Amino acid sequence: MSYQDDEEGVDYGGHVGSFPKEFGYGGYDGEHDITITSTSDQKPRILLMGLRRSGKSSIQKVVFHKMSPNETLFLESTNKIVKDDINNSSFVQFQIWDFPGQIDFFDPTFDSDMIFGGCGALVFVIDAQETGIQNLDEFIDVDKDVSCYDEKENLDEDIVDEMKERPREAENTDSDSEEEIKPTPATLPEARKCIEQLRQFFLQKKNEGSPLDALDDYIEALHKLNLTVTKAYKVNPKIIFEVFIHKVDGLGDDCKMETQRDIHQRANDELNDAGYDQIHLSLHLTSIYDHSIFEAFSKVVQKLIPQLPALENLLNILNTNSAIEKSFLFDVVSKIYIATDSTPVDMQSYELCCDMIDVVIDVSWIYGIKEDQDAAAFDDQSSSLIKLNNGTVLYLREVNKFLALVCILREDNFDHKGIIDYNFLCFREAIQQVFELRNKLQHNSTTNSVGSPMVNGKNSLGDGHLSPTLTDENN
Numbered sequence: 001m002s003y004q005d006d007e008e009g010v011d012y013g014g015h016v017g018s019f020p021k022e023f024g025y026g027g028y029d030g031e032h033d034i035t036i037t038s039t040s041d042q043k044p045r046i047l048l049m050g051l052r053r054s055g056k057s058s059i060q061k062v063v064f065h066k067m068s069p070n071e072t073l074f075l076e077s078t079n080k081i082v083k084d085d086i087n088n089s090s091f092v093q094f095q096i097w098d099f100p101g102q103i104d105f106f107d108p109t110f111d112s113d114m115i116f117g118g119c120g121a122l123v124f125v126i127d128a129q130e131t132g133i134q135n136l137d138e139f140i141d142v143d144k145d146v147s148c149y150d151e152k153e154n155l156d157e158d159i160v161d162e163m164k165e166r167p168r169e170a171e172n173t174d175s176d177s178e179e180e181i182k183p184t185p186a187t188l189p190e191a192r193k194c195i196e197q198l199r200q201f202f203l204q205k206k207n208e209g210s211p212l213d214a215l216d217d218y219i220e221a222l223h224k225l226n227l228t229v230t231k232a233y234k235v236n237p238k239i240i241f242e243v244f245i246h247k248v249d250g251l252g253d254d255c256k257m258e259t260q261r262d263i264h265q266r267a268n269d270e271l272n273d274a275g276y277d278q279i280h281l282s283l284h285l286t287s288i289y290d291h292s293i294f295e296a297f298s299k300v301v302q303k304l305i306p307q308l309p310a311l312e313n314l315l316n317i318l319n320t321n322s323a324i325e326k327s328f329l330f331d332v333v334s335k336i337y338i339a340t341d342s343t344p345v346d347m348q349s350y351e352l353c354c355d356m357i358d359v360v361i362d363v364s365w366i367y368g369i370k371e372d373q374d375a376a377a378f379d380d381q382s383s384s385l386i387k388l389n390n391g392t393v394l395y396l397r398e399v400n401k402f403l404a405l406v407c408i409l410r411e412d413n414f415d416h417k418g419i420i421d422y423n424f425l426c427f428r429e430a431i432q433q434v435f436e437l438r439n440k441l442q443h444n445s446t447t448n449s450v451g452s453p454m455v456n457g458k459n460s461l462g463d464g465h466l467s468p469t470l471t472d473e474n475n
């Protein structure tokens, strides 16, 4: 197993929404900036694991590198561990390690102590579309070799025989020779027709609920999940385990729920049978083609922020005193929300707020920057107000260069804008105080002890948590 260098800054030429390419986790001068000062080794780690082609690299690229979902079609398979630094003055600062699908835990070069030791969260990605139907074309590559139909021994024999016979007949061979069948242009349409029949057969079986050998990948994914989780837990019981049931864009609502229920049941049964009933798996239905992947990643990142309860509390207080219905604290670059108030998150509100961030960045980028200036599109003057036609207002205020508060409130309540703005300033100050405190604690612990500093009885470095500190030039 080898390691690939950090690939931060790689330009993929594309972006989600219409974010300008230049808008990213760039360097920052520091005003009002809440950053993490830990060195690369101390950064919390999020591991992305799962079977081949389950969508790990796509998730990472779409969420953190603004790659457009369609471009992920051209991603090559990962064959090394790819470490990606999500850093540079953003609040959200950690390392993501993208693992190759075919990783072998029994490989002597796989150092599980090192890999799982400093890990904060392990995200295991399962392809929800992986029933064999979608990958049939890949599996049976007619353009290369029709004889590989043999590999699908477990399919209905009649269909396989028919598939073999058709190209042979079409080719009109007059010999009984055992030569390998090579498709010609004339046979290819026939072969494709067979594949279509095969696809229909699978769909029919699937609708009937028949067990299919093509579900092997799904079973294998569950097995790998069990193996990965137990192995990681043995090394580091503090790891947070998250399962992304991914690519659900291709599934109906019922199917999504059924898949989630099935995975939950099987995964927990297997863990309980192995005596690991204390391991908790959080399941998320995700897709790179909508906001679900950002929402799921938000929840993963939030679990790594020890100050989350304080942030939530501050948002609750802000909401109560400003008649705000819902508020999110966003990492502007990734559109991950690092905290929200304690009312339930509804997906539509989250999507609206994400869209608002896109609009603000776009407009700022187009109209907010003078040509001769090397200024950022999002700065401490950034704020925005969008009135919807249902009597609701979206209000965005900059907290620091990478953090924004986005609130949803009723238009009537926005009459008291002065109070809301004043409360926002108090909120911003309170946030800075939270991180100032953390900063001091961390600073004391690093200067007072060498090796493994302790804060509140916990190892403050390498404990898998985001350890944000405040670097405010006023300090």
Ligand SMILES: Nc1nc2c(ncn2[C@@H]2O[C@H](COP(=O)(O)OP(=O)(O)OP(=O)(O)O)[C@@H](O)[C@H]2O)c(=O)[nH]1
Binding pocket: 050, 051, 052, 053, 054, 055, 056, 057, 058, 059, 069, 071, 072, 073, 074, 075, 076, 077, 078, 079, 099, 100, 101, 102, 246, 247, 248, 249, 250, 286, 287, 288, 289
């Ligand atoms: N429909 C759909 N396709 C997706 C989604 N996410 C990823 N894909 C597709 O899945 C394929 C595999 O994605 P990758 O990100 O390369 O998968 P991987 O897990 O990194 O693969 P390995 O590097 O081989 O382990 C690509 O063609 C993506 O376009 C999704 O949410 N929905």
